[in-house]
Amino acid sequence: MPANGKTGLPLEGIRVLDISRVLTGPFCTMILGDLGAEVIKVEMPGVGDETRAWGPPFVGGESAYYLSINRNKKSITVNMKDPRGREIIYRLARQADVMVENFLPGTARRLGVDYETIREINPRIIYCSLSGYGQDGPCAQQPAYDLLMQGEGGLMSITGLRDGEPVRIGVALVDIGAGMYAVIGILAALLARRETGRGQYIDVSLLDTEVSWLSYAASNYFASGKNPVPMGSAHPSIVPYRAFRAKDRYFILAVGNDAIWQRFCKAMGLEHLADDPRFVTNEMRVKHREELESLLAEIFATEEAAHWINLLQEHRVPCGPINAISEVVSHPQVLHRGMVVEMDHPQAGKVKVVGNPIHFGEFSVQYRLPPPLLGQHTREVLRELGYNEEEIEELKAGGVI
Numbered sequence: 573m574p575a576n577g578k579t580g581l582p583l584e585g586i587r588v589l590d591i592s593r594v595l596t597g598p599f600c601t602m603i604l605g606d607l608g609a610e611v612i613k614v615e616m617p618g619v620g621d622e623t624r625a626w627g628p629p630f631v632g633g634e635s636a637y638y639l640s641i642n643r644n645k646k647s648i649t650v651n652m653k654d655p656r657g658r659e660i661i662y663r664l665a666r667q668a669d670v671m672v673e674n675f676l677p678g679t680a681r682r683l684g685v686d687y688e689t690i691r692e693i694n695p696r697i698i699y700c701s702l703s704g705y706g707q708d709g710p711c712a713q714q715p716a717y718d719l720l721m722q723g724e725g726g727l728m729s730i731t732g733l734r735d736g737e738p739v740r741i742g743v744a745l746v747d748i749g750a751g752m753y754a755v756i757g758i759l760a761a762l763l764a765r766r767e768t769g770r771g772q773y774i775d776v777s778l779l780d781t782e783v784s785w786l787s788y789a790a791s792n793y794f795a796s797g798k799n800p801v802p803m804g805s806a807h808p809s810i811v812p813y814r815a816f817r818a819k820d821r822y823f824i825l826a827v828g829n830d831a832i833w834q835r836f837c838k839a840m841g842l843e844h845l846a847d848d849p850r851f852v853t854n855e856m857r858v859k860h861r862e863e864l865e866s867l868l869a870e871i872f873a874t875e876e877a878a879h880w881i882n883l884l885q886e887h888r889v890p891c892g893p894i895n896a897i898s899e900v901v902s903h904p905q906v907l908h909r910g911m912v913v914e915m916d917h918p919q920a921g922k923v924k925v926v927g928n929p930i931h932f933g934e935f936s937v938q939y940r941l942p943p944p945l946l947g948q949h950t951r952e953v954l955r956e957l958g959y960n961e962e963e964i965e966e967l968k969a970g971g972v973i
Contacts, residue, residue, distance in 0.1 A: 580935045581608025586762070589668040590614065590645065591652070591661070591685065593621040595718070595744055596702045596778070597674040598641045599751035604670065604758065605644030606928040606937045612664060612953060613642065613944065617649040617973060620946040632920030639923055639943045643915065646941065646949035649973050652683045656972045663957045665690045665697060670758055674702035677712050687773045697771040698761040700754050706777035716778055718744035725782030730789055732802045739802070750781040811857040812836075812868055815894060818877035825868075825880075826890040830854060839887035840871070901926075915942040947973070 586609040590601040598613070598621065605611040615621055626637040651657040665671060671690060673680050680686040680701070687699040701707055704716020722728045722740055732739030757774040765771060783790075789800045792808065800808060805815040805824070815822045827833050830853055837846035845851055850860040857864055872880060877893060884891045895903065901912050901924075911927045928937045950973050954964050967973045 581938065582935075583608040586610070586669045587667055588612065589661070589664050589671040591680075592672050592674040592702065594623055594674070595641060595747040596751045596754070597672050598623075599748050600700070600702070600754040600758075601645065601672055602641050602643060603752070603755045603928070605941075606930075606939070608938075609670070611645040612668075612949075613645040613647045614650050614652070614661065614664075615647055615946060617651055617947070617971060620647075620649070624946065631923055632917065634917065634920045634923075634943070634945075639917070639920070640925055642943035643925060643939055644941050645944055646953060647944035647947055648950040648953045649947035650950075651972050652685060654970070654972045656967060656970065658684050660954070660957070660967075660973075661685050662690075662693055664953075665693050667957075668694065668697055669762070671697055671699045672702070672754065672758075673700075676715055677701070677703050677707045691771065691773075695771060696765060696769065698758055698765065698774065699771065700758055700774040700776065702750055702754055702776050702778075704778050706780060707775045711779075718747045718778070721746045721778040721782055725779050726786055726789070727782060730800045730802055733804050734802055736802070746778045746782050749785065750776050750778045753781055753784075806861075806865075809858060810854060811861045812865060814865070816869060816872045818872050818875060818880055820876045822894050823872075823877040823881055824892050824894060825884070828890065832889055833857070835887045836884065836889045839884055839889055913939050915939055917942040918948070919945060 583604060586604070588601055588604050588609045588611040590597065590611055591614045592598060592601065593615070601609075601611045601613070613621075621638060621642070623638040623641070624635050627635045629636045631639060648660075650660050652661055665685075673685070675683075681688075687701070690697055690699055703712070704721065705711040705714055719740055722731075722745075723738065725746065727741060727746070728738045731741060754774065754776045757776060761772050761774060788809070792798075792800055803814075807813040810826075810828060812825055812827050815824055825836075827836050833851070833854070834846050837843055849856065851857050851864055881891050881893065893899070900906060906912065909927075909929075909931070911929065912924055913927045914922050914924050917923045923942065925943075927939075930937060951964055954967075954973070959967070964973070
């Protein structure tokens with residue numbers, strides 16, 4: 573960070589009041605923090621964000637899950653059920669540009685921290701609500717988790733093996749995606765506020781997020797009237813495009829167009845297949861999927877994966893290994909791109925987290941603050957709000973902070 577304390581980042585000077593917890597909201601506010609915003613994370617006294625207890629593993633007593641999504645934030649503890657706690661939230665809201673919550677719809681209103689209340693305090697505030705099903709509709713009051721959404725939103729119906737049991741995607745992708753959409757909405761609202769001077773309300777749901785991702789799977793259904801089915805690693809509209817088993821392990825082959833198909837055949841010494849009427853175009857390869865994939869599976873089983881990867885990459889055929897996480901975080905390209913970040917944590921020591929994937933031409937994302945301890949910045953923030961030490965002690969004694 574420059575000596576003058578300025579970050580040089582696009583959201584410098586933007587204040588975010590984050591009363592969310594778990595994954596969707598905290599992922600959203602972490603991105604905002606990475607881009608330079610000052611993020612105040614509000615947690616329940618003595619308990620904090622649920623993810624603080626989600627483990628093992630723990631690092632120096634801190635949950636690895638919590639550490640993964642809470643950098644570049646300050647933590648304060650406030651009991652919002654107490655009127656004195658709500659007054660702290662109101663003071664913070666007066667100074668905030670953005671407020672983020674992900675309670676079950678209606679909870680923020682019961683706590684007195686809903687958009688209608690907050691905008692009376694600060695008409696310029698951009699208030700984002702994240703929820704499972706959205707703020708209205710027949711399912712709005714139902715609680716939701718990423719796993720439920722992967723099932724109800726259709727992803728699990730097209731994930732896994734054709735005759736296998738339902739399979740969850742390995743990370744909470746819907747939660748994370750909704751957080752990303754929230755960031756997009758917040759940035760757009762900040763731009764709009766420059767013109768209008770007014771804040772606004774943003775409603776982002778996990779179900780809407782997932783449905784938007786169905787993209788060509790939904791379009792294929794609209795076009796054919798047939799439900800897509802799980803196909804393992806294969807693709808419904810591209811062949812060969814899947815994981816194949818080599819002699820020692822699986823690897824990925826992605827023949828994404830007919831030009832690559834020609835290069836693939838040359839690399840493999842299968843020139844006789846390049847112009848075979850059954851395989852000459854992607855449309856024909858899809859129609860004759862089983863014949864082609866069976867033929868290739870027999871060939872690939874004769875050599876180790878590294879042999880095929882090296883051979884095909886020499887001919888500019890997209891392919892690669894299926895890496896374990898340990899291989900990903902030590903991958904030379906991943907390291908070169910700065911996607912593994914080490915931060916100094918006040919309790920856990922040096923901790924590693926994955927980085928932000930946005931690379932700007934004029935400035936760099938900065939990792940200014942490690943994930944905070946529970947309530948680490950409570951006194952600092954309250955002093956900035958005008959509370960004196962005696963008042964702070966009274967709030968602490970009363971269980972408000």
